[in-house]
């Protein structure tokens with residue numbers, strides 16, 4: 001990907017400058033979260049010359065200010081460098097209020113907690129099927145055999161799309177969230193649209209119950225959704241739901257290796273799984289969000305100019321020591337937690353109830369069958385940065401005699 005390094009503009013004071021590439025944080029392949037946490041030593045709103053030059057918010061309060069004020073911080077461009085972000089136009093993520101509202105209503109209806117609860121049996125069947133296929137082997141390639149297929153199989157089922165095409169969506173989604181360089185963001189977005197365009201068209205006006213049909217026949221506050229709007233919305237749901245849960249599950253199993261006492265607690269007491277998920281969301285969040293500054297303004301002591309870009313690494317909110325005590329400690333017994341794992345404001349994740357349910361079922365079904373497991377000796381996890389960072393493949397092992 002293009003790594004444009006630019007000169008510091010005059011309005012950026014030298015004390016705000018950090019040498020930090022959000023697509024390749026220093027030390028990130030070793031420990032992606034530690035690499036980001038180094039920015040807590042920087043000002044609350046810092047500036048980096050990488051990726052065309054942009055701001056990075058390192059503390060919760062200014063992050064919330066950005067999320068909540070779309071009159072100064074627009075979602076029009078959601079990636080850095082800005083020129084790359086211009087080609088990502090899915091909906092409603094790139095629309096500011098009020099334009100985004102009818103889209104959000106459609107998605108909030110589709111992912112409301114009571115609707116999502118209705119997907120539980122399907123999720124449980126997918127998770128159980130995947131684990132049952134390898135549990136007697138005594139080992140698995142965690143990402144390939146479990147974490148990656150799980151959420152995408154679910155979305156393909158909910159959208160009534162052919163399972164054979166799972167690798168296509170996975171590939172396109174990764175090109176956007178990690179910019180691997182095999183396709184440009186524009187090519188990946190186009191690939192979604194070329195594939196889904198005829199399917200959305202075919203389901204418009206039909207009586208289907210699947211998620212694409214529901215979006216393609218949605219009411220947009222008194223008028224039908226257009227083909228273009230439905231296509232951008234369906235693509236956004238796939239884009240947002242494919243990678244995030246897979247990464248959350250992978251980071252969770254890496255954490256279980258790091259904290260064996262937590263693994264033992266969950267195996268003995270599955271009632272603690274919700275606390276585990278919430279602490280994971282606080283301690284090891286995934287997503288980095290971006291906004292375009294559309295008004296000259298000040299934030300956290302910095303002077304920001306219209307047209308500049310600002311990045312919010314959500315992980316820096318969960319580990320902000322002004323919001324959480326002992327923030328780097330993994331503690332399922334916390335009385336309270338502050339985090340921005342699902343963002344905030346007009347675009348807060350609509351898939352959060354589904355994500356939480358998927359994770360809940362993953363841990364319940366895994367611990368029910370395989371209570372004891374460890375990473376294979378010598379297997380090192382290599383991380384990759386991105387909008388959603390990636391913990392690389394590893395092999396998990398267990399005694400096949402203990403599985404049930």
Ligand code: HEM
Pocket residue numbers: 075078091092093094100104107236237240241242244245248286287289290314340341342343344346347348349350351352354355
């Ligand atoms: C642990 C898993 C997940 C995390 C950490 C996560 C995180 C986020 C974040 C931070 C945003 C805000 C983006 C912004 O402000 O620009 C977002 C938006 C969104 N997420 Fe999630 N997400 C997860 C799972 C899901 C799932 C499973 C789905 C659906 C299948 C989903 C669908 C969406 C959609 C459609 C949006 C755009 C909402 C809008 O623009 O109004 N997410 N997600």
